[in-house]
Amino acid sequence: MRLGLLYARSRSALAAGAVLLALCAAAALAGSWLVARPSLEPATARLPVTVALALAAAVVLAGTLHSPAHELERTTPRSWAVWRAGHATAAALGAVVAVLPVLPAAEHGQQALVRNTAGLLGLALLTAAALGPRLAWTLPLGYTATVYLAGSPGTGAGRPLWAFLLQPAGSAPAVPVALVLLAAGVATWAATARLQMR
Amino acid sequence: MKRALQVELRRGVGICTALPLAVALALIVLAHPRDWAGDWYGWGCYLRTSLIVLGPLVVAAAAWQGGRERRRDLTELLRSASRPALQRAGLSLASPAAWALAAFLTVGLAMAAVTAQHTSYGRPPLVLALSAAAAVLMLASVGFLAGRLSPWRVTAPLLALVTYVVTGAASYSGAGWRYLSPGVELFSGDVPAPWWPALSAAGFLAVAAGAVLLLADDERRWLAVPALGLAVLAAAPIVRTGQHAFSPDAVAEQLVCADGEPPVCLTRRHADQLPEVAAAVQTVLAGLGTSGPVLEQRFGEGLRDPRGVLNPLYLGADLSGHADLDVVRGDAAQRAVPWSCAGESYPPDDRLGAATYELTGWVRDRPPPPYDGVLAGRTAAQVLDLVKQFAAVASRCDLPAARALLAFRP
Numbered sequence: 001m002r003l004g005l006l007y008a009r010s011r012s013a014l015a016a017g018a019v020l021l022a023l024c025a026a027a028a029l030a031g032s033w034l035v036a037r038p039s040l041e042p043a044t045a046r047l048p049v050t051v052a053l054a055l056a057a058a059v060v061l062a063g064t065l066h067s068p069a070h071e072l073e074r075t076t077p078r079s080w081a082v083w084r085a086g087h088a089t090a091a092a093l094g095a096v097v098a099v100l101p102v103l104p105a106a107e108h109g110q111q112a113l114v115r116n117t118a119g120l121l122g123l124a125l126l127t128a129a130a131l132g133p134r135l136a137w138t139l140p141l142g143y144t145a146t147v148y149l150a151g152s153p154g155t156g157a158g159r160p161l162w163a164f165l166l167q168p169a170g171s172a173p174a175v176p177v178a179l180v181l182l183a184a185g186v187a188t189w190a191a192t193a194r195l196q197m198r
Numbered sequence: 199m200k201r202a203l204q205v206e207l208r209r210g211v212g213i214c215t216a217l218p219l220a221v222a223l224a225l226i227v228l229a230h231p232r233d234w235a236g237d238w239y240g241w242g243c244y245l246r247t248s249l250i251v252l253g254p255l256v257v258a259a260a261a262w263q264g265g266r267e268r269r270r271d272l273t274e275l276l277r278s279a280s281r282p283a284l285q286r287a288g289l290s291l292a293s294p295a296a297w298a299l300a301a302f303l304t305v306g307l308a309m310a311a312v313t314a315q316h317t318s319y320g321r322p323p324l325v326l327a328l329s330a331a332a333a334v335l336m337l338a339s340v341g342f343l344a345g346r347l348s349p350w351r352v353t354a355p356l357l358a359l360v361t362y363v364v365t366g367a368a369s370y371s372g373a374g375w376r377y378l379s380p381g382v383e384l385f386s387g388d389v390p391a392p393w394w395p396a397l398s399a400a401g402f403l404a405v406a407a408g409a410v411l412l413l414a415d416d417e418r419r420w421l422a423v424p425a426l427g428l429a430v431l432a433a434a435p436i437v438r439t440g441q442h443a444f445s446p447d448a449v450a451e452q453l454v455c456a457d458g459e460p461p462v463c464l465t466r467r468h469a470d471q472l473p474e475v476a477a478a479v480q481t482v483l484a485g486l487g488t489s490g491p492v493l494e495q496r497f498g499e500g501l502r503d504p505r506g507v508l509n510p511l512y513l514g515a516d517l518s519g520h521a522d523l524d525v526v527r528g529d530a531a532q533r534a535v536p537w538s539c540a541g542e543s544y545p546p547d548d549r550l551g552a553a554t555y556e557l558t559g560w561v562r563d564r565p566p567p568p569y570d571g572v573l574a575g576r577t578a579a580q581v582l583d584l585v586k587q588f589a590a591v592a593s594r595c596d597l598p599a600a601r602a603l604l605a606f607r608p
Contacts, residue, residue, distance in 0.1 A: 052359060059355040066351060137355035141258060145251045145362065146222040150229035
C-alpha cells in the first residue's frame with residue numbers, strides 16, 4: 001500500500017487527478033452551454049466536448065507516466081511490467097469514472113466521450129512506449145487536431161475507423177478501434193518496461 | 199549569430215515537427231478541396247482556416263522548445279554566455295517558428311499551384327497569406343513564452359487545447375476583434391475582404407509576436423509594453439470597423455450567363471466553369487419546360503441578380519479545380535419541385551417530403567424503368583409528366599392536390 005502511494009506521488013498522480021476533475025467540471029459546463037446554443041444542432045452540439053475532454057484526459061494522465069527516477073527503479077527487484085500495466089489500467093479506469101458523469105447519454109454524449117477517452121489514452125500509451133513518456137501527448141494531439149477538421153462528414157470510406165473520435169455513440173466500428181488502441185497501449189507500455197525511457 | 203541560428207535550426211524541436219505539421223496540414227486541405235481549389239479568395243481564406251488546426255500544433259511545439267533549457271538544465275550555462283537574453287530567446291524561438299512557417303508555406307504553395315490551374319479571375323490575395331504567416335509567428339511566440347514560464351510537463355498539450363478552444367470560440371463572436379483570431383476567415387458571408395483588414399490583422403499579429411518575445415527578456419521586459427501598444431494600434435482599424443470593413447468586389451461578382459433553357463449564370467470568378475455547369479443544369483432540367491414558376495428564373499451563383507431571382511447553385515471544386523457537377527446537378531434537381539409553404543421549401547407532410555425526394559432524385563439521375571416507391575409502374579415519360587404537375591402544385595403549396603397526384607390516401 002505504502003509502495004503504491006509512493007509510486008503515485010512520484011508521478012504526480014494526485015495533481016493529475018485534481019486537474020482531470022477540474023477539466024471534467026469545465027467540460028460539463030461547456031456541454032450545457034453548447035447544447036443551449038440555438039444555432040447548433042442539439043444532436044451534435046456536444047461533439048467538441050467529447051473530443052476535447054477526451055484529449056485533455058489522455059494528455060493529463062499520460063503526464064503521470066514519466067518517472068523522475070526511472071534509472072533507480074530499474075535496479076530494484078520488482079516486476080515493472082506488472083506495475084506499468086497496473087498503472088495504465090488504473091489510469092484508464094480512473095479516466096472513465098471521471099468522464100462518465102460529464103455528459104448525458106446522447107448521440108455525441110456519454111458513450112462517445114468514454115470511447116474517445118479510452119482510444120486517446122491508448123494512443124498516448126503507445127506514443128509513450130515509442131517516444132518516451134515525456135512526449136506521450138504528441139500523437140494524440142496531432143491525431144485529434146488533424147482528424148477533427150479532416151474527418152468531417154463525407155470524406156470517404158473507412159471514416160468510422162480512422163476518424164473514430166467523431167462517430168456517434170451507435171457507431172459499431174468506432175468502439176472496437178478505441179478498445180484495440182487501449183489494449184495495445186497498455187500491453188506495449190507494460191512490455192517496454194525494461195527499456196530506458198526518458 | 200549565424201552559426202548559432204544554423205545550430206538551432208538543425209538541432210531544435212522545429213526540424214522534428216516540420217514534417218508532421220506539413221502532413222497534418224496536407225491531410226486537412228486534401229479533405230476539403232471544395233473550400234479552396236476553386237478560386238483565389240477561397241485559397242486565401244482557407245490558409246487562415248487551416249490555422250485552427252496548425253495553430254495548436256505550432257503552440258505545442260514552441261512550448262516544448264521553450265521548456266528545453268529547464269528540462270536539459272541549461273539555463274545557467276546559457277545565461278553565462280555573452281549573448282544578450284533577447285537574442286538567445288529569439289534564436290531558440292527561431293527553430294519551431296521557422297520550421298512551422300516552412301511547413302505552412304510549402305503546403306500553401308502547393309495549394310496555390312492547384313488553384314492557379316483552374317481560376318480565370320483575380321490574383322492570389324497575398325495579404326491573406328501574410329496575415330496567416332504572421333499568425334504562425336505569434337502563436338509560436340506565445341507557446342515559447344508559456345513553455346519557458348511553466349515547469350509543468352503537460353503545459354504544451356494543454357496550451358494547444360486552450361489555443362484550439364480560443365480560436366474556435368472566436369468564430370462564434372460577432373465583435374470586430376474576432377478577425378484578429380488566427381483561424382477566423384477575413385470575410386463576411388460571401389463578401390470578400392479588401393486588403394487593409396488583412397494587413398491590420400497581420401500587423402497586429404506580427405507586432406504582438408515581438409511583444410511576447412520581449413516578455414521573455416528579463417532585462418528589457420518593459421519594452422513589451424510599448425510593443426503591445428503598437429500591436430493595439432495596428433489592430434484598431436479592423437477591431438473598430440469589424441464586418442463593416444468588407445465590401446464586395448463588384449467586378450468579381452458580375453454575372454456571366456450562358457444561353458439555353460433555363461439560363462445559367464456564374465460570377466466572373468468562376469466564369470471558366472460556365473460551359474460545364476450550364477450543360478449539367480440544362481441536362482438535369484431538360485424536358486421540364488419553362489411553364490413552372492422556377493424554371494422561368496435563372497440558375498446561378500452570386501450575391502445579387504438585378505434581372506430577377508436567381509436559383510442559387512453551390513459550386514464546390516474538387517482537386518482538379520472543376521465544379522463538383524454532382525452537387526450542381528443535385529442543386530438543380532431540387533429546384534424542379536419548388537415547395538413554397540409558409541416560407542419553407544419543403545412540405546409539412548412527411549410522405550410528401552419523401553415523395554419529393556424520390557422525384558428530385560429521378561430528375562437528377564433520370565434512371566430507366568422499372569421504378570419503385572411512388573414511381574412504381576410508370577414509364578419515364580409518365581414520371582416526367584408527374585414531375586411537371588407535382589412542381590406546379592408544390593409551388594402553390596396545394597397539399598390535397600399533391601396527395602391526389604400521388605394517389606395518397608388522407
